Amino acid sequence: MKVDKLKLRIFKSRLMQRVFGQPVNIRASWEETPKDYRDMVEFLDWFDRTDAIESTVERGRVDWQHRFAPSQAYSALSKGTVLEIGFGGGRLLMHAARDFERAIGIDIHSNFAMTERFLERQGVSNYQLYHRNDFAKIPENSVDFVYSFIVFQHFDGMAEVDYYLTHIKRVLRQNGIAQIYYGKNQEEGVALTNATDFRLRDCSLFISPITMRQLISDRFDLLEYSDRLPRDPLSNSGESVQAMVLFRNRSA
Numbered sequence: 001m002k003v004d005k006l007k008l009r010i011f012k013s014r015l016m017q018r019v020f021g022q023p024v025n026i027r028a029s030w031e032e033t034p035k036d037y038r039d040m041v042e043f044l045d046w047f048d049r050t051d052a053i054e055s056t057v058e059r060g061r062v063d064w065q066h067r068f069a070p071s072q073a074y075s076a077l078s079k080g081t082v083l084e085i086g087f088g089g090g091r092l093l094m095h096a097a098r099d100f101e102r103a104i105g106i107d108i109h110s111n112f113a114m115t116e117r118f119l120e121r122q123g124v125s126n127y128q129l130y131h132r133n134d135f136a137k138i139p140e141n142s143v144d145f146v147y148s149f150i151v152f153q154h155f156d157g158m159a160e161v162d163y164y165l166t167h168i169k170r171v172l173r174q175n176g177i178a179q180i181y182y183g184k185n186q187e188e189g190v191a192l193t194n195a196t197d198f199r200l201r202d203c204s205l206f207i208s209p210i211t212m213r214q215l216i217s218d219r220f221d222l223l224e225y226s227d228r229l230p231r232d233p234l235s236n237s238g239e240s241v242q243a244m245v246l247f248r249n250r251s252a
């Protein structure tokens with residue numbers, strides 16, 4: 001019943017597009033859709049399909065432990081401050097907050113109150129949430145680990161990638177690292193879904209791994225990358241639509 005509301009919203013949006021050819025503003029859809037959710041499962045379901053809070057917590061644990069924590073660079077890190085770009089409901093941030101002294105989340109959505117409720121319910125209190133436009137409030141040279149998962153693929157253009165890379169460079173500590181998952185373009189270069197073809201929650205930005213690696217190497221030291229990742233990290237099966245880059249600020 002609760003999950004049906006989300007399906008109804010998506011159905012209505014698609015109907016408006018098909019019948020009236022109405023374009024969807026990609027960024028606004030991420031900003032505004034979560035604002036009305038009051039039911040926790042419905043809220044969490046918007047960001048990552050779920051039918052129970054426990055499943056979200058478990059999926060968050062699996063993604064955190066298998067997609068971020070295993071790298072050698074991660075184990076060598078000082079565990080002071082961690083920063084997530086696009087925290088959504090908070091399913092990854094809750095696990096990150098347990099590994100680090102302090103966790104910071106950045107997002108554009110309009111229902112931080114529900115994320116706070118979720119985190120507090122999980123016993124997490126060492127966190128701060130910031131709107132994307134307030135990134136400049138996070139001091140330079142203050143973050144040990146920046147990460148992002150299933151977020152860059154939802155951007156509405158490369159200017160947003162540039163915005164985040166600029167801030168990552170600014171906030172990363174000298175020995176800090178960043179690990180970013182992004183939507184993979186199978187062709188060369190970058191592909192962006194236009195507003196008329198965009199369907200609610202779909203991926204919109206696809207970057208070829210060569211292009212992404214070049215972008216990173218222009219500004220950072222690229223430490224690791226992976227162009228082929230399993231969809232299911234537990235069974236190591238399937239192929240994810242995402243690729244990954246892990247990097248740090250260029251050593252002086």
Ligand SMILES: C[S@@+](CC[C@H](N)C(=O)[O-])C[C@H]1O[C@@H](n2cnc3c(N)ncnc32)[C@H](O)[C@@H]1O
Binds near residue numbers: 087151
């Ligand atoms: C599919 S959800 C993933 C949430 C979370 N990373 C997870 O794994 O559960 C995508 C998230 O990206 C956020 N997002 C979309 N565009 C963004 C932008 N330009 N800046 C920051 N966050 C953005 C959305 O609000 C949403 O929280």
